[in-house]
Amino acid sequence: METTLRVLDKVNTPEDLKNLSLEEMNILSGEIRELIMKKVNATGGHLGPNLGIVEATIALHRVFNTPEDKIVFDVSHQCYPHKILTGRKEGFTEPDKYLKYSGYTAPEESEFDLFKVGHTSTSVSLASGLAKARDLRGGKENVIALIGDGSLSGGEAFEGLDNAAALESNIIVVVNDNDMSIAENQGGLYANLKLLRETNGQTECNFFKSLGFDYYYVDNGNDIESLVETFSRVKDSDHPVLVHIRTLKGKGCKAAETDKEHYHWIIPGELDSDYAPQIPNHETYESITTDYILKKHAQDSSVIAISPATPGVSGFTPEFRAKLGKSYTDTGIAEQHAVAYASGLAKNGAKPILAVMSSFIQRAYDQLSQDLALNNTPATILVYWGGITGADATHLTKYDIPLISNIPNLVYLAPVNKEEYLRMLDWSVEQKEYSVVIRVPAAQVVSSGISDNTDYSNLNKYQVVESGSDVAILALGSFFRLGEKVKTILKEQLGISATLINPRFITGIDKELMEALKSNHKLVVTLEDGVLEGGFGEKIASYFGSSDMKVLNFGAKKEFTDRTPIEELYKRYHLTPELILEDIKNVCK
């Protein structure tokens, strides 16, 4: 190690904080901040949230007796200082261990981490359960939920607060208010937070008090002394307490303090003085989408784009949002509302386009079913990043097909190239019969060069891309390229001229085509970029179950993977042309 860390060298567990002077804790803040900037700049990751919470984390571990006292981190993308203080500083001081620890809390790493968390707004509910269990056994430990202001807009957070406030025993909710969600905060609640900040927590009309919390305000939430003083006062409280602390997102990093949205999460090298942003020199499905929306909106003012607080997921840049003006809604972290809102918009004649990440649409199953599909309102929902990835277990994007495609009425489409995507998008926006979801390809843009004029109102008509015999390959959406490769290798190695089909529709079976295949095919192979269980392929297998047609389904296994390299997953699930060929050989032999 190149640098000596004057205080951190002495701190290996939270217990070591108890003996530090205030001055030492302040030095420690600086040391932790430097480590975070260096590490995050090397690996990429959440920057702003972690820089803002350094002092509060030190103060929490100084005052409370973790792990006996329990801290639940909301989203947990602000847990880096916590990891540094709880035995995992090597993950920040030693570059070869930078990737050893997850970017989120992970109980398998440390007893100081209670839950594996990566979706927002869950901490208060989880903490309520911990607190109630403590009460049932007559325990005395403190239970703390640390939640950011941005996460408060999520319905689960409200349900948790409403219940926690009625708990009649110890629960301490720390609201880390940095006046930012991932993008700007949205919603009426945030005016109240602003008023609370401006009145030093004194205004009578107080959201948290209205729910029944005993309320404390710390105006400088980056001042360890104030934090220690307040946390000490509420420690061992016998009733629900809420401590509202004002912090500076990105503190200590000028760029992150200034452009809070951009530096919420960075890619490697962004803090380097010679960093030059890579402007993609090629189209992406994000840029195709935003270009389409802007053009469409210029012709039709009833077009409106919506993001549930994650505009970055869909390339909804600040410029794009500014151009749309009032025809863009950021609902805050509120997927349930976003879906119902889109349904209401469509019902009253507008043309809503809601962009959501696959992992987060999970939060709106009931709204997709009840508010949207049951009402057949013609909203368009774009699901981004659906597919198998090497992501954290909390952000897997392989479940959207079973989630969405088994809901009646919904039309879930999987385009395979730019032209098809644009056609599906425009068809969806213009039609009035169906609630439509489109799985935006999570892949490099492929252009067929031929404009698509398909009328997708003829539901469940698959496209036969190349006619052949013996084997039919149903290659869905972003796995269409894989299907092409399988076709090639089948020809090369087995001399089979396979039929290649682009299903286009995830939500239904082209029965006419499937029947026709029976005449000169023995095997149907399905390929889907998602989990097999409950997905597309199993429906095809069921369809052919009572016939002589053989079916092989390829896709991911139902399991939580955690930062497993995608190549390893492709191998594990037999998702390379060679491994697929082997399986086909075993059936056709």
Place this chain on the structure above:
Amino acid sequence: METTLRVLDKVNTPEDLKNLSLEEMNILSGEIRELIMKKVNATGGHLGPNLGIVEATIALHRVFNTPEDKIVFDVSHQCYPHKILTGRKEGFTEPDKYLKYSGYTAPEESEFDLFKVGHTSTSVSLASGLAKARDLRGGKENVIALIGDGSLSGGEAFEGLDNAAALESNIIVVVNDNDMSIAENQGGLYANLKLLRETNGQTECNFFKSLGFDYYYVDNGNDIESLVETFSRVKDSDHPVLVHIRTLKGKGCKAAETDKEHYHWIIPGELDSDYAPQIPNHETYESITTDYILKKHAQDSSVIAISPATPGVSGFTPEFRAKLGKSYTDTGIAEQHAVAYASGLAKNGAKPILAVMSSFIQRAYDQLSQDLALNNTPATILVYWGGITGADATHLTKYDIPLISNIPNLVYLAPVNKEEYLRMLDWSVEQKEYSVVIRVPAAQVVSSGISDNTDYSNLNKYQVVESGSDVAILALGSFFRLGEKVKTILKEQLGISATLINPRFITGIDKELMEALKSNHKLVVTLEDGVLEGGFGEKIASYFGSSDMKVLNFGAKKEFTDRTPIEELYKRYHLTPELILEDIKNVCK
């Protein structure tokens, strides 16, 4: 018709209300109330919510110009007065038309109904969409959301309020506060509502004001004059308004005013003077469950029962709840919190048992996945009433298998008799490895008479109930009886001694057993009491897809049915022994 309705005879559309005197409107209230009591007593249905909202409905239609002005009913189980006033009074005056109209708002019935709704907490979000679409086209109509106090605890309602308050244009939220959810209200918010009622809406610490609403309070929400006066004031508001009205749930029906929980929804005849409640003289799965919980709790104080505001669904009677005392939590309508809370409880050593109706567990998909399954916390979730029913489209209970069984880690069990259910329940409560969901049979109790000692930690081991050959029947959970009948008819009519299998596990395949079947079986038949798409049978079909084994999957089709008689559905889906036999014959011929 036996009675003359002095005022209602003049009222066929809301327009007719405009000419009535106050006295006539008061008479009209009484007439509507009488009709509702008579009709609901004849057919069963929601009583208390409808009796409480009579005056507010008259006042809304008097003041606003529906259907141009738009009213969105939350849950819509309080829409009977609205239906009476909007051209559908025959459904209440003519006994032979009592069943003509849905008990919920239904756009297919009337242009005055905006959405098909039956789950709570959605109205503000849906109305926000209507309002925003109006703004985009420069419209001027009023948009009103009518939401009960009980629905406010649901996260979607909060997300909606937070967003609606920031809308900067007309939206009018009417909170119908009758100080009751289905059972008692729970949560900190309700203390604030109480304070608001006690201070005539004057207290400064006001939940709704904290979100930014312009707030109005009507202390007598059953007084048409006050309501008309306030609604007239807020009509055409150019900013978000919230009108908090205090009403009496069950008003006008002594029994319903007194026992608000019981008379929320009644069965036919309950208002008759000679009505005697039917005490079931047989065990039910609800009574088995509550007996188990009470007994277990007496031995182990870490056992805790949870209901998300629907204790009636699981037979959690007031007596049962009183016996458990602090070991029972009603979370309010808050399924997301309930699942996360159960996970937190289990994490800290308690033994939570959460009881939810199949249709409502839909609201907690992400929590089942992220808060529970990803963390492998040993909570027990009981899903009630799962299966194919003739219910309203909003309350179908056939989707829980695809919803739950495709989430990794979860163990979803389907017991077929009392002994198996009790064993699974006790196993789940005592074990520490898995998050477990049990599909409580929605059927009459069947007892095998033989106590079950299976260790369900050996995941995915199916039970061969009777060994045979040629055909294997996998009869899941509440369709096990159907499987027995199919076995009998196969023997009788085709001479086939089929193998009968009780899968027990919905979430995995017994591969060893499936392989063994190949030696002397040609056909596997799966039976499941739920939707086929994404369910159990398709997985079996996929498993055998590349083999010579034929597979037939039986279950419901993916579609919203609406009060379709169950016999008709069984016929449509080929779920009678005779129709199944026909399909088997077609494969085996």
